[in-house]
Amino acid sequence: MSARARVAVLISGRGSNMQALAEHAGDDYEIVVVASDRPNAPGLAWAIQHGLSTFALSPKDIGKPVFEAALDGALREAGAEWIALAGYMRLLSDAFVAKWRGRIVNIHPSLLPKYKGLDTHARALAAGDTVAGCSVHVVTEELDAGEVLGQHEVAILPDDTAETLAERVLVAEHRLYPTVLKEFVRR
Numbered sequence: 001m002s003a004r005a006r007v008a009v010l011i012s013g014r015g016s017n018m019q020a021l022a023e024h025a026g027d028d029y030e031i032v033v034v035a036s037d038r039p040n041a042p043g044l045a046w047a048i049q050h051g052l053s054t055f056a057l058s059p060k061d062i063g064k065p066v067f068e069a070a071l072d073g074a075l076r077e078a079g080a081e082w083i084a085l086a087g088y089m090r091l092l093s094d095a096f097v098a099k100w101r102g103r104i105v106n107i108h109p110s111l112l113p114k115y116k117g118l119d120t121h122a123r124a125l126a127a128g129d130t131v132a133g134c135s136v137h138v139v140t141e142e143l144d145a146g147e148v149l150g151q152h153e154v155a156i157l158p159d160d161t162a163e164t165l166a167e168r169v170l171v172a173e174h175r176l177y178p179t180v181l182k183e184f185v186r187r
């Protein structure tokens with residue numbers, strides 16, 4: 001069997017999707033670094049506790065180009081070949097996306113192309129949808145618009161709030177992301 005794909009995971013917050021990716025790493029991929037634009041992201045502590053390499057730097061004060069150059073350097077130093085965004089709340093610049101073209105994926109809490117951007121669950125409820133879900137897609141310069149690699153549907157229940165729906169979609173995200181990442185890095 002060929003070598004495992006080397007994946008960098010980018011987080012900004014609790015990193016529950018990063019944890020799911022780490023827990024399912026194995027023959028197909030390994031996580032070589034967890035990087036964050038928020039040095040106090042709770043997910044970083046989890047990564048450190050679980051023996052993963054981490055990189056943290058705030059773009060505040062240094063500006064986006066310097067931040068992204070440092071991020072790019074850290075990922076390359078870690079030997080990353082792929083980038084998985086997992087609750088990374090900052091837009092990557094076109095230049096950064098171009099450098100990693102076709103090698104960045106993201107998980108988004110809606111059935112794309114519906115509800116790109118924020119507040120996906122509230123928008124699905126306001127629209128009277130009966131089905132919500134999550135998507136893993138390739139990251140391009142356009143927000144949440146790259147090729148959809150996989151989706152998981154979640155039924156909307158009559159009493160759902162944005163919070164209760166988000167909780168169930170998150171469970172689906174944790175199932176979907178590792179599965180799709182494995183297929184993607186192998187194709």
Ligand code: GRF
Pocket residue numbers: 011012013014015016017018086087088107108109134170173
């Ligand atoms: C998830 O809902 C994901 O779909 C979105 O941001 C949230 C991140 O959650 N992109 P976590 O940090 O992975 O727990």
